[in-house]
Amino acid sequence: MSDALNGAVRALDGVRILDFTHVQSGPTCTQLLAWFGADVIKVERPGVGDPTRGQLRDLPDVDSLYFTMLNHNKRSITLNTKSEKGKAVLERLVEHCDVLVENFAPGALDRMGFSWERIQEINPRMIYASVKGFGPGPYEDLKVYENVAQCTGGSASTTGFDDGPPMVTGSQIGDTGTGLNLALGIVTALYQRERSGRGQRVLAAMQDTVLNLCRVKLRDQQRLAHGPLKEYPQYPNGTFGEAVPRAGNASGGGQPGWIVKCKGWETDPNAYVYVITQAAIWGKLCKAIGKDEWIEDPDFATPEARLPKIEHIFDTIEAWTKTRTKFDVMAALNPLGIPCGPILSMKELAEEPSLRATGTVVEVDHPTRGKYLTVGNPIKMSDSPTEVLRSPLLGEHTDEILHELGFGDNEITAAREDGAI
Ligand code: COA
Numbered sequence: 001m002s003d004a005l006n007g008a009v010r011a012l013d014g015v016r017i018l019d020f021t022h023v024q025s026g027p028t029c030t031q032l033l034a035w036f037g038a039d040v041i042k043v044e045r046p047g048v049g050d051p052t053r054g055q056l057r058d059l060p061d062v063d064s065l066y067f068t069m070l071n072h073n074k075r076s077i078t079l080n081t082k083s084e085k086g087k088a089v090l091e092r093l094v095e096h097c098d099v100l101v102e103n104f105a106p107g108a109l110d111r112m113g114f115s116w117e118r119i120q121e122i123n124p125r126m127i128y129a130s131v132k133g134f135g136p137g138p139y140e141d142l143k144v145y146e147n148v149a150q151c152t153g154g155s156a157s158t159t160g161f162d163d164g165p166p167m168v169t170g171s172q173i174g175d176t177g178t179g180l181n182l183a184l185g186i187v188t189a190l191y192q193r194e195r196s197g198r199g200q201r202v203l204a205a206m207q208d209t210v211l212n213l214c215r216v217k218l219r220d221q222q223r224l225a226h227g228p229l230k231e232y233p234q235y236p237n238g239t240f241g242e243a244v245p246r247a248g249n250a251s252g253g254g255q256p257g258w259i260v261k262c263k264g265w266e267t268d269p270n271a272y273v274y275v276i277t278q279a280a281i282w283g284k285l286c287k288a289i290g291k292d293e294w295i296e297d298p299d300f301a302t303p304e305a306r307l308p309k310i311e312h313i314f315d316t317i318e319a320w321t322k323t324r325t326k327f328d329v330m331a332a333l334n335p336l337g338i339p340c341g342p343i344l345s346m347k348e349l350a351e352e353p354s355l356r357a358t359g360t361v362v363e364v365d366h367p368t369r370g371k372y373l374t375v376g377n378p379i380k381m382s383d384s385p386t387e388v389l390r391s392p393l394l395g396e397h398t399d400e401i402l403h404e405l406g407f408g409d410n411e412i413t414a415a416r417e418d419g420a421i
């Protein structure tokens with residue numbers, strides 16, 4: 001903890017995490033736990049480290065933003081866990097820590113000689129938490145990355161437009177989504193351990209997370225057996241097959257919504273706004289867009305009557321929004337209680353002062369990279385403040401951690417000469 005927190009206590013102070021994670025899903029989880037105060041010890045292969053250190057680099061020989069934005073507030077120890085000396089250190093770490101988090105390809109930790117049974121022998125209080133691509137079943141041995149999870153979890157088949165191919169989304173629901181689920185599993189297991197005294201295994205599979213996040217589509221799959229999905233753009237003129245179709249920008253809830261163009265759309269790819277025609281504000285929306293006659297017209301007055309004409313309705317709304325910027329549309333519709341949201345670009349989000357003020361977007365200084373922006377803790381707690389600290393350099397804390405584990409200088413030198421650290 002730095003001085004900026006003035007000695008404030010954080011929710012997970014005193015919890016020690018043995019962090020065997022790499023890429024995105026696992027590091028998301030351990031970064032969140034670090035923000036809540038846990039001491040996260042990231043174990044990395046000597047000389048190599050987390051592969052993301054070198055991926056998508058924007059500056060030569062500097063840890064990538066990919067890495068720095070997922071590994072704040074952690075300490076880094078280098079360890080070859082396949083060498084004898086490395087295994088001895090790992091055993092000491094398992095004794096020392098409360099939680100082991102990993103997202104290796106299936107079986108990797110067993111191949112290192114650290115099966116769940118072995119870990120329980122060393123430390124029965126250990127919580128052993130894993131991200132895997134799939135849960136038990138036909139695909140359990142497969143390696144998985146974000147887009148594979150989006151495709152196998154139901155997101156890709158239900159994203160995009162009806163006449164186009166399946167689409168992946170920009171938000172990392174498979175990786176970051178699963179990391180968040182795993183973090184919840186870990187803190188729940190820590191809470192149970194208070195009473196049981198025992199650790200346990202925690203598994204979050206990426207397919208399960210994506211499907212969980214797609215629950216409204218599983219809902220619609222079952223509704224499909226009882227007739228067309230009237231809020232989908234395929235109704236009433238298109239056709240429905242056996243599976244939930246892609247719904248474009250339809251809202252997915254009971255209130256129709258769509259993305260419509262705003263002033264400047266011809267040159268600005270983000271000059272759009274999402275508008276929801278919530279039943280409760282229908283009259284106000286009609287007045288705002290100059291269609292007062294729709295309020296009493298039986299062809300438009302009820303949600304049922306409107307559904308078959310929803311495309312025409314959004315075309316009419318768009319004819320109005322195209323004469324205003326997305327922010328003018330917000331300024332006009334917000335006071336009327338009409339749900340709408342501008343399509344904000346990453347540039348706009350990065351520059352938004354209110355997100356800086358809440359710590360949702362944070363500027364961090366790094367010794368070799370300089371200043372950069374990152375996302376901060378999205379969960380705000382009144383009694384557990386978050387301070388975002390830079391990610392560690394590879395092996396920056398190796399000696400410090402080994403001393404804490406009780407290794408002497410001679411042992412550290414010997415391990416280094418052996419290539420174990
Ligand atoms: N010392 C020695 N060996 C180490 C080590 C260390 N500190 N850290 C890792 N290794 C070894 C592993 O033991 C493994 O060896 P093995 O194959 O002989 O058992 C090897 O490095 C590769 O690790 P692995 O995790 O399998 O990397 P990969 O590049 O083959 O696969 C993924 C990467 C992400 C596809 C895979 O880890 C995976 O499917 N993970 C689960 C799902 C997931 O999290 N996906 C990514 C989301 S961002």
